Amino acid sequence: MSDIIIRPLTAADRAAWTPLWRGYLTFYKATLPPELDAVTFDRLTGGQEPMGGFIAMRGDEALGMTNWVIHRSTWSERNICYLQDLFTVPEARGTGVGRKLIEAVNEMARAKNCFRVYWQTHESNLQAQELYNKVADKSGFIVYRQPLA
Known part of the structure; x- marks a missing residue:
């Protein structure tokens, strides 16, 4: 574990990030057009968006x-951080990599004076929930979605 480095994503990481992003989408059986990869990566690394x-x-x-995405909240004057996507390659699961990634987001959010970090996972993702139950409180809220055409 000590040989694992967690660092901010930079523009030079595109080749390393894309397979992870695609693995995340595959894990959740999601299909997005490949051209959206570039848009997302540019948002994460371009410095113009409240995300990284x-x-x-x-x-x-x-x-x-x-x-992650930082946004305003009606519950505080301070911003809140949404840990939007988290993925580890299968062979790294259960080794502490996910925990370290969450800790990095927490540290960044504290430095940016956010009042909370939150995330969601699919109810079937039991392996991830084992970790999440150790590092955070389950909110009890259910997520609803309504697609807009």
Whole structure:
């Protein structure tokens, strides 16, 4: 574990980030057009949006990534951080990489004076929930979605 580096995502990480992003989408059986990869990556690394990411590396091997978004809230004068995406390669699961990625987001959010970090996962993602139940409180809220055409 000590040889794993968690660092902010940079524009130079595109080749390492894309397979992780695609693995995340595959894990959740989501299909997005490949051209959206560039838009998302540019938003995460361009410095113009209130969003960014972290990447977990062991040498030249990318083991995981997380993407975050900071936004306003009606519950506080301070901003809140949404940990939007978190993914580790299958062989890194259960090794502490996910925990380290969450900790990196927490540290960044504290530095930006956010009052909370929150995220969601699918109810079937039991392995991730084992970690999440150790590091955070389950809110009890249910997420609803309404697509807009």
